Structure formats: C-alpha cells, structure tokens
Amino acid sequence: KMEDINLKLSTVDLNRDSNTETEPVTLPGIASQCGEDEYLVKTIEWKDKTIRIITQNVAICNVLFLRGDLDIQPPDREIVKFEYLVERLGDYLLNHASQEEVTPRKLEKRRATSEYDLDDALSILPNLKVGLDVNVKFDSIHGFEPTKELAMFDLFNVDLVHGWIADPQDIETYDTVVNTCKSYNHIVEYIVQADEINSRTNQQPLTLEDEEKLHQGFIATEFLNNTATQLTYFGLELLLNSIPIDSLFVLFRNNHFSTVYRHTDGLFMLVTDSGLVLERSVIWENITDIDQGASQFYNGNFKTRQEEDALNKDINADLE
Known part of the structure; x- marks a missing residue:
C-alpha cells in the first residue's frame, strides 16, 4: 500500500556517520549493562550551568532538558529507562497543558494541522521509542503532512523543521x-x-x-x-535565515529527529552518540554543508578542541 511508504524516523541515533575523527573513549562499567530501553546520561556545560541530557536522540526530551523545563533525577543517575522519560514527558504535559492560554491563533493552528488533545499526546508518547512516521513537503521548513503525532510537538512548544527544500531557481x-x-x-x-x-x-x-x-x-x-541526506543548500540557507538566534528546535534529517541550536555562528546539532558519553569537549557538531563533510565538534562553550587547547595554553602562560 502506498500509504505505508512513509519516512520512518528512528528516535535513537547510534550510527550517524561523521567525517570528524574522535579519540577512542572507554565507557564506564555501567554502560555495558545498558539495556535496549535504557539510555546513558551525559553531563554537559550549557549557558554557564551544568545540565544532563540523554545520549540516545529522543530529541523532544533533550530540548526540554536544555530549556530547563525538565531535568533528570536523582543528580547521580547514570542511566534512565524509556518508561522514566515517558513519565516525565507526561507529567510535563499534565502540568503545562492546563496552564497554557489557548489563543485564537493557536486554536486555528491546531485545527489547520490536526485535531488533537492531551489524551492523544499521552497515548502517542510511547511511540517515541520506535519512531514516528512523517511525510515531508518540500516547499517550507515547516512543511509536514499534519498528523496527531507531529501535532504533539506543538503541545511541548517545540519547533519541528526540516531543510529538505527544493530550490525555486531549479x-x-x-x-x-x-x-x-x-x-x-x-x-x-x-x-x-x-x-x-x-x-x-x-x-x-x-x-x-x-x-x-x-x-x-x-x-x-x-x-x-x-538530496540523499534530506538537506539541500537552499534549505540550509532557509534554516539559517528563518530560525531566530538563541533558539532550540528539532530538525528532521537523515531519517532522524535531532536537537539543534541556532547559535550566532550557525547551526549546531547536539551530539548524542553513546560512545561519546565521557567526552566533555564533544557536545555539539556544526552543520555547515549538506553531508557533514566539513563539520567539527565543539564543547559546551562552542569552542573546538583546538580553540580550547589554545585558550588553556594562554591561561597557563599568563599564570607563569
């Protein structure tokens, strides 16, 4: 059936290719005990504070962690189960949905995209583990066929975009x-x-x-x-020009949802590979081309390892 030919989004991104080499990392002993429905927790620096994210890419969760809307408890927790994340997301919806002021514009948007309510969203949350179906439209960064699953992003106030845009000049x-x-x-x-x-x-x-x-x-x-990477240069330019600086959003690309930050210097994707859970200097990866051929890793202050080493060298020289 043709309706079955949807892009399947895996919310767990463990095999994303990168041309940037990283040093081998020895994972803590607890990592070997991590089950299929368990995610490693990574501590990162973010805007002059320390927060924790999950290494597998359940992008909605990481956006909420970065925004400070959710956190992982207790503070020494090294692994979280998927059920724990669903509970936290459900609690967030229950606590915020009733407080949200439904303006005429928001109501119109909901009716235009898809009829949904809190019960719909709560029933859809478990699907984040296996992925969501999405049907992309190629004329806008917000071009997706309306579904109740994708309308869930509105309930979390998380912007979902893509850069798979056809160039009007062609x-x-x-x-x-x-x-x-x-x-x-x-x-x-x-x-x-x-x-x-x-x-x-x-x-x-x-x-x-x-x-x-x-x-x-x-x-x-x-x-x-x-456009095999599901990103075009025209789409990349649209993202840069359309997304406000200092914004967190979810980007659909390469059949995955990724957490992305619009920095003054460009777009930076949160690194969620579990193999880099101990790398405090590998937090973000910049998006500068359509195939990540020129991408680099950055720390929590958006400095490359070379920039970080040079800064530390200068500091040490001043102390001598």
Missing part, C-alpha cells in the same frame, strides 16, 4: 516536486508509476500522458538521489 524540479508531487509519499507514487510505465514500453506505444508521467518520475528520482 524551475523544472521545483514544479515537479512541489507543485505536482507535493510531498514525499506522492513522489514515491510518481516514481512507482513511472517504473510501471517503463516496464511495459516494449508491449505498447506510449501515450503523451505516459511520456509526461515518465518524465515526472525521472525528475522525482533525480531529486531524491541528489
């Missing part, structure tokens, strides 16, 4: 992807349809309609092949 691709196909699911439908037409070309002559569908399928295939 008129033919933009017209096919945005105006004709409109969304990822429909792109897949057009590609499948073109393949079916192509498979019977030797049996009967093509109609003008068939030729048009073949061409649209070709354009759609080229677009997906050329």
